[in-house]
Ligand SMILES: Cc1cc2nc3c(=O)[nH]c(=O)nc-3n(C[C@H](O)[C@H](O)[C@H](O)COP(=O)(O)OP(=O)(O)OC[C@H]3O[C@@H](n4cnc5c(N)ncnc54)[C@H](O)[C@@H]3O)c2cc1C
Ligand code: SF4
């Protein structure tokens with residue numbers, strides 16, 4: 001045990017009564033040293049609070065002794081958010097999962113931060129309601145993590161992302177005070193909108209200890225079709241035409257040729273490997289409206305030159321169609337073990353341009369790059385498949401990633417549509433925000449967290465910080 | 473090279489001993505966390521699949537040097553492989569786990585080549601049919617002679633190590649040595665013969681659950697199979713593989729493969745049938761055990777191709793000759809799956825189909841039916857407290873179904889469910905059976 005540890009531990013054990021929720025042995029520290037992105041950083045201690053009161057005392061203690069404290073959900077982050085880059089305390093919020101109340105009258109859910117996103121989906125659905133944000137990781141991600149990252153998902157196109165469904169929060173500030181933001185009403189204009197400020201702040205402005213989420217009635221029906229294109233550009237035109245025709249699909253997902261080939265290699269689903277793109281389109285709503293809309297979508301795809309259109313007749317066929325999309329991630333992981341999953345996002349109209357740029361980048365750096373994702377909202381997921389152990393390849397990947405970011409910003413887009421900045425994208429912040437934009441954000445951080453203890457080392461780049469994807 | 477030297481080499485060449493390369497296929501997405509029973513009950517990443525894989529990697533890279541800490545994580549793993557089924561990128565956790573077990577086993581051998589009770593059980597008793605039989609006969613004597621009564625009243629059982637006293641109460645009444653010896657070595661098919669199958673009796677299964685083995689053979693017989701025993705078969709080696717002793721596991725596998733080949737030379741055999749989810753999972757991975765071995769890999773593959781769980785064969789032979797009356801009161805049952813049958817053998821539909829084919833039975837599924845019950849080989853003996861936490865969780869979902877019968881497909885699960893029933897004080901209301909017992913009952917088979 002280090003000296004630092006033994007000093008810390010005595011105090012922390014006074015705060016957390018149950019000693020089993022204070023972890024400090026080496027193997028425990030290694031177990032909380034990573035997320036789903038890059039890098040290994042050992043904390044000095046891991047604490048698993050279960051009440052707001054415990055969080056308050058812990059944060060006060062950390063603030064008094066200027067010990068870094070990093071909130072953590074289930075560490076599925078793709079940008080380094082829960083990594084304790086400066087050591088200190090990892091505050092594991094996943095054990096704080098006691099509350100999940102659905103209020104049918106107010107159409108809200110009141111939840112503890114450690115509740116899994118999928119549990120909220122399930123609880124809402126049991127009451128005929130829906131919590132729309134649906135990150136693919138919802139089976140394991142915590143709502144606290146979703147809020148801190150402002151996570152999105154396929155349904156973002158029609159229903160928006162996490163921030164569109166949060167109306168109130170309980171937050172422990174970096175100085176250990178409890179504040180409540182917003183409330184139980186959809187309309188609320190009292191003062192600055194701190195709720196929205198906390199959402200997407202990646203654990204740098206405080207620890208979320210409770211949230212009030214807005215629910216909507218569950219749409220009674222949905223229909224899905226798959227359209228296959230020989231030409232990637234045609235698929236782009238189909239997307240624009242569908243979206244400008246007055247129909248707002250609930251999901252609009254794309255798979256490029258590389259991802260089609262990978263899926264067919266991995267688990268044949270009867271997809272044509274010579275096609276350049278596949279679109280999966282889902283509409284939802286009233287059964288009559290849905291039938292009408294899916295027919296129009298089909299017509300549009302045909303006009304634009306889809307080579308084949310497959311319609312799902314029932315739930316089973318619907319799942320079959322979506323299966324191909326679900327298989328993309330596992331399929332590409334078979335090519336090489338390391339997956340760098342980017343989520344640069346561009347305005348819808350620029351999707352075809354972005355495709356062109358990605359193609360050039362792939363050729364220039366000779367990398368394995370596949371594109372799939374939420375095409376409808378411009379949130380393409382360019383994924384680079386590489387091997388972490390191949391240093392030379394990783395250097396090329398680092399350059400390619402930087403160029404992808406630059407391309408997205410040039411086209412009027414953004415670094416991140418949903419995965420957050422964390423450590424991975426911090427070096428590119430100024431490129432998007434400009435010097436003053438970034439400085440205003442720094443000032444906010446400083447005002448909230450004068451001792452810079454709350455998840456330090458994130459979002460804001462250190463001078464000269466560069467993207468590094470290798471361990472050493 | 474002498475033995476300690478090899479052990480030392482292996483302990484230093486960690487990257488080779490551990491399945492280091494495999495750990496890279498884990499992208500640390502965490503999808504496996506909700507599926508892992510020990511993550512749920514123990515509540516920390518150290519006891520999750522993702523955490524375990526990372527610790528193996530850290531050990532291989534020489535970053536985590538204290539093997540006791542690795543052991544704390546790995547030894548608490550049930551080996552249920554639910555994480556493999558949940559993993560979107562197909563990480564072969566079983567390989568990583570076994571490599572870590574085997575490293576820890578080497579180290580144990582190195583530090584204390586002692587013959588603890590675990591060693592004696594695994595090396596001297598289980599692989600030896602004669603000794604197992606003698607043990608079974610002793611238990612029979614113990615049960616019949618009045619010794620059991622004395623032991624139960626005297627409080628002597630509480631003195632046994634590792635809560636073994638509590639397991640004593642779960643033992644079924646065993647057949648006498650005379651009955652045991654009378655079991656035929658061949659059961660002719662009834663009706664039109666459909667298949668000729670070799671029956672894999674297993675070790676513990678045959679010693680303690682001999683009745684279920686016998687019922688299995690009679691069921692197969694009724695379903696139109698000619699059943700033959702394999703002379704010279706032994707324990708499948710699962711318990712050894714799971715404790716990291718791959719050498720013994722391989723020896724046992726070779727013995728079984730050879731025994732089967734000899735039987736198949738005498739007469740053509742369609743399948744090798746077993747009725748224990750855990751053994752079956754080991755048998756169908758024999759080819760992995762010998763990967764890269766030019767002689768044994770192909771021989772193992774032939775063996776694997778013929779291996780089936782009894783539920784698979786009973787569904788292939790067509791509807792069972794059920795005689796059970798339908799006018800009785802409906803019996804509510806629930807099905808606790810064997811993890812190894814679900815996650816390794818991937819046999820999931822057949823048992824359900826068989827259960828549903830019995831009239832007068834209502835199957836009510838529990839929440840998370842795929843979740844491990846905590847028995848996991850000898851996990852419930854070695855990690856008694858952890859196992860009981862998992863069992864208590866399981867029993868609360870069982871109780872919610874209101875079932876009066878719990879169906880299992882593996883001897884370990886069967887014992888664990890019996891233990892669960894006792895812990896909940898439900899002895900008078902709920903029973904635990906092997907699927908074969910339920911089917912035999914429905915077909916009017918008695919012994
Ligand atoms: C395979 C895979 C698929 C994914 N798909 C999507 C997707 O479709 N859409 C999407 O948006 N994201 C996706 N993600 C990214 C990730 O799942 C999300 O960012 C998720 O919200 C993280 O939740 P978590 O519980 O794992 O949080 P963590 O990763 O543990 O933490 C994320 C951030 O939140 C902070 N944090 C956690 N809890 C709290 C709290 N209570 N208070 C304050 N801060 C807190 C942490 O400090 C960190 O900065 C995916 C990830 C993977 C691995
Ligand atoms: S085998 Fe079972 S207990 Fe072990 S890590 Fe996987 S899910 Fe958890």
Ligand code: SF4
Pocket residue numbers: 497498499500501502503504505521522525555558559560561562563
């Ligand atoms: S689900 Fe698979 S890839 Fe993801 S963390 Fe678990 S083992 Fe690793």
